[in-house]
Amino acid sequence: MVKLMMILLGVDYLRNRWRSLTVTGWLLLAVGIGVFIDALDGALGFPVAFVGWLLLIEGALTLSVAWAGVGGQRRLRYAKGIAFVLTAALIFEGDHHGHFILSILIGLAFIFDGLLQATSALVVRYRRYRVALGFAIFEIVLGIFMIQPYPTHYKGTVPYCIGAFFIFAGWNLIMIGMRVRKLTSNPAVWGDASAEAASVADKAPDNEARVLQASEWDGPPADNEPALTVHVWTPVGSSKAETQWHPIVDRYIAAVDRNGVISTGHAALESPEGIYVSLYPAVEIDRSPDDFARLLRATRENDVPGVFQPSYAIESKAWCPSTVRVRIRNYDPARLDSFWRNYRADTTYNLTHRNCSSSVSRALDAALEGAAGRLYGSRAGWGALVRMIVTPELWVAAQIRKRAVTMAWTPGLTLDYARALSMVADPRPYGWLKVARMALTKMRKSRRAWREEGALAQNGGSNADPPARV
Structure with missing residues (x-):
């Protein structure tokens, strides 16, 4: 947390x-x-x-x-x-x-x-x-x-x-x-990244120029709206053959098809500025059940050469379109760019320690750093902290992050993590506030309709023919 x-x-x-x-x-x-x-x-x-x-x-x-x-x-x-x-x-x-x-x-x-x-x-x-x-x-x-x-x-x-x-x-x-108290860069984001990269992100002019036009939205970004996109290929959705049904396991860990082949899925991150974070092993890893338990260890002997895919268009054409997408408006392109310049220098791949999902999650953390400040600007007082703490999705994201850090980032965990963070970075209206606004809007419309009906009745009475005398 x-x-x-x-x-x-x-x-x-x-x-x-x-x-x-x-x-x-x-x-x-x-x-x-x-x-x-x-x-x-x-x-x-x-x-x-x-x-x-x-x-x-x-x-x-x-x-x-x-x-x-x-x-x-x-x-x-x-x-x-x-x-x-x-x-x-x-x-x-x-x-x-x-x-x-x-x-x-x-x-x-x-x-x-x-x-x-x-x-x-x-x-x-x-x-x-x-x-x-x-x-x-x-x-x-x-x-x-x-x-x-x-x-x-x-x-x-x-x-x-x-x-x-x-x-x-x-x-x-x-x-x-x-x-x-004395920090100049965020260790929760940059970790082993250089302090120079973090300071460059802080001083980037785009970081100051990005201003959001709203502080809450009724739904996710439209397809034509610029937004950070997390692509997830679920284990079941990316399997080449029909998979066996294993609840929870095939959602968060891996799916096994009828031939015994294991599919772990994939995750990638795409920004409108052209950044595409998608780490994959340079040589396909043998994921047979016999070797899979050994590969789960996040030790250095399981490090293999990796490669970053060039773009979503190329990767999806060579493989298949992503199963699910999560789009976020409130992100920082400058911080994401600084993180990406440092992170892509190392192409090491490890199935549990440095895989596609962990790369996407770290890039997402860098892009969302300071989201509350960007959201409220000069109004980001104690209310921003309180609102974030009482948001249920924050606690969900914290639990997912805890599980992923102590176990391994998987496409399923990355998907849930991105969804939870999207609710915090792009907050929706509070339920009771939304209902109250809907009720007030309906009351105003009803009053307006009543006034218009009354005005029409008055106009109709004045223009009507006078009653005939008897």
Whole structure:
């Protein structure tokens, strides 16, 4: 979450507010620790019912306006609303097994996530897998703590979660404030890229000249509208033969056809300025089931020469058109160009560490750096930060990024990541605001129609023949 917020808000925005971010972080951390400790003795002073009402109201409002969303946004709103309402119902159920069910669900979620992260770290063995393994063990321990009844017999589940949320939120803000205090370039984007490339992007004249004409849109860009495009060939869609049905696996990892051939799909990024990021192995990798497990390791012995495809037109003609496209208006051509000049100097390809999907995701991060600042311009105050934090797609993007970094970027994860970031970079109107505007517009039209009907009636009465005398 820290890196994603640094990307979308930009170093300049955060550096100007590092003191406030740090102070707020310490306050949240203190509150979270206090709530967590308060829940340990079983005599709860925290207003759990109040949290239940908040969740119920938020869930009901989300469900009432979820239909106003577009595509994946609508499904996410429905999922969020249902989850909030069910959580509120379990909180109100209280001692009648509500706390127990909630504890089991939350604990199992932590354990499952920790096991998944630990397994992927041990299998992929990327550069910092030991750090991820430590976090995975911590998640598993936290899940076990949620499931076992000691010391509050499940009554402290909700305060535990709220306290943990405040603790993690405060720690994230402290980390952001301390990291951006003296930064001149964004390490969340540039990473091992040269600081010179980052400074060139900051000083590029196009970076200052790009001005957006709106701060929110009702839908994705039109086909004739200039926009950054993420092309994704899904494993199933790019397979040459009919694939076997494996739920989730063939969406996010790979598809296997009837001949046993594995298809992992592909991802590419295209900009209106002519940049095309599409990394592919120079020599086709043998993806038979026997060798595939060995190739999953992100170790240097699996590095092979790669090649960047020249353009989408050439690649799609030689292969097939992309299965899905995600288009984003709010991007920075100068930062993308600086990143691309540095990144394309190395053509190394690694199936899990440096593949087509990881290249596209890194290029997308560079292009969207400082999206909130470009979106609101001089109005990018604390409201920009608050609006971004309460956007569900930001949390979805953060979870996808976490999975991809600890496992591997795949076309399926890149597709979901691009979709989530498109909702943050090109924000849609809030559901309830959109419904309110629609209602006000309808009321104005109705009043206008009534006034016109009244005017016509008055004009008709004055022009009519006078009544005959009897």
